[in-house]
Amino acid sequence: MTIHSHTQPHITLVGAGPGDPELLTLKAVKAIASATVLLVDDLVSDAITAHATPTARIVYVGKRGGCTSTPQAFIEKLMVQEALAGETVVRLKGGDPFIFGRGGEEVAHLQAQGIAVTVINGITSGLAGVTSLGIPLTHREHAHGVVFITGHTKQDASDSVDWVALGQTAIQAKLTLVIYMGVSGAAHLQNALLHSMPAHTPVAVIHQVSLPTQRHVVCELQHLHDTIVREQLASPSVIVIGDVFKGLLELQASQPTKLSA
Numbered sequence: 001m002t003i004h005s006h007t008q009p010h011i012t013l014v015g016a017g018p019g020d021p022e023l024l025t026l027k028a029v030k031a032i033a034s035a036t037v038l039l040v041d042d043l044v045s046d047a048i049t050a051h052a053t054p055t056a057r058i059v060y061v062g063k064r065g066g067c068t069s070t071p072q073a074f075i076e077k078l079m080v081q082e083a084l085a086g087e088t089v090v091r092l093k094g095g096d097p098f099i100f101g102r103g104g105e106e107v108a109h110l111q112a113q114g115i116a117v118t119v120i121n122g123i124t125s126g127l128a129g130v131t132s133l134g135i136p137l138t139h140r141e142h143a144h145g146v147v148f149i150t151g152h153t154k155q156d157a158s159d160s161v162d163w164v165a166l167g168q169t170a171i172q173a174k175l176t177l178v179i180y181m182g183v184s185g186a187a188h189l190q191n192a193l194l195h196s197m198p199a200h201t202p203v204a205v206i207h208q209v210s211l212p213t214q215r216h217v218v219c220e221l222q223h224l225h226d227t228i229v230r231e232q233l234a235s236p237s238v239i240v241i242g243d244v245f246k247g248l249l250e251l252q253a254s255q256p257t258k259l260s261a
Contacts, residue, residue, distance in 0.1 A: 009083040009115045013103050015096040015122020020210035021047040023128065028120050035090035037082045039075065043094040043236060045211075072102060076109045083115050096124045100150050100180050124148070126178035126238050129206035133216060135244050137176050142243040144174040151182025151189055151239070163189060167196030176242035183237045187225040193241070197221055202245035207237040218248050 012031045017023040024032075032038065032051040040049060042062030049058055059078070061070040075091075082089045097103030097119055107117045126148055130137055137146045147170065149161060170177055182189055183205070193201075199222035206216040219227040221241065227233075 009086075010118070011079055011083050011089045011091060011110055011115055012118045012120060013091045013093060013097040013101075013106060014120045015101070015124075016041070016044045016048050016092050016094055017122040018095060018125040018128040018210040019043065019045055019208065020128075021045065021050075023123050023210060024048065024051075025120065025122070028122060031090055031118075031120055032092065035088050037087040038090045038092050039079060039082075040092045041094045042069075044092050049092070072105070076106060079106070079110060080113050080115060083110075093122070094125075096122045099124045099126075099148060125206075125209040125236070126180065126240065129209040129214075129216070129238050130178075130204070130240055130244070132210065132214065133204065133206070133248065135204075135248060137178070137240075137244065139244050142174065142246065143176040146176045146178060148178045148180070151179045151185050163192035164195045167193040170242070171197055174243070176240065176244055179239040179241070181235065182239045183228060183233060183235055186228050186239070189239070190221060190224040193221060197241075201241060202243060202249040204240045204245050204248070205231075205233050205237055206240065207233050209236070209238065218245055218252050220249070 014028045014031050016028070029051050033053060035052060035056050038049065038052055038056055038058045039061050040058055042060070052058060061075045061078070079089060079091060091106065093101045093103065095101060098121070103119060107119065110117050127137060137143065147166070149166070166177070169175065179189065199220060201221040202218065203221050203224050204216055204218045205228060206214065208214050215233070217227050217231050217233065224239070
């Protein structure tokens with residue numbers, strides 16, 4: 001008599017955090033170590049994939065703004081294929097799977113194919129970046145909340161962000177704005193936000209968060225684009241706007257201007 005296993009195929013989406021392997025959760029490390037197949041995003045470092053077993057198969061499925069990316073449909077097809085083949089599959093994603101990681105799309109697709117999904121959170125770069133500067137995202141005096149938003153939208157698209165309205169809301173409700181993938185469109189962001197936010201609003205741009213190569217600048221909103229160009233800041237970077245940086249901006253103004261590490 002042949003006995004058939006009815007174990008449901010399963011995939012784990014793991015947040016690899018901003019880059020520093022020491023910021024991985026214990027649960028993430030255990031999941032990576034258990035995988036027989038890892039599908040890895042472009043910005044996940046070798047120090048993180050080093051937690052995999054030597055026999056694990058690592059497949060790089062990079063998705064990075066401005067560069068040639070692995071099509072999302074191909075990634076989803078590969079996940080399903082490996083899970084149905086009986087592999088222990090981990091989809092290793094930079095930051096957090098559910099914060100601009102397309103984790104929601106992948107979970108919906110996998111569940112539609114009858115595959116169970118577990119999601120393990122990772123520290124998102126917008127939080128890790130400001131923490132590395134000793135600055136909070138919220139503060140009882142300066143910021144009553146925080147908005148995480150992507151700047152990677154087509155300016156002529158019907159679903160583009162209304163930056164003017166967002167800026168008005170941020171001022172009225174005392175919100176910190178954390179903008180992902182916004183460096184390439186910094187000129188547009190700056191011009192739009194200046195319609196509703198004061199020109200002297202503090203802004204920080206943090207490049208390669210948590211890595212040894214991390215750099216940051218703090219400036220006023222009116223100088224955002226020029227500062228990014230002058231300091232040659234590129235992706236991956238986060239732009240953080242709000243009064244939580246007032247003290248840091250004042251400190252920088254009292255010292256010689258330089259790019260901080």
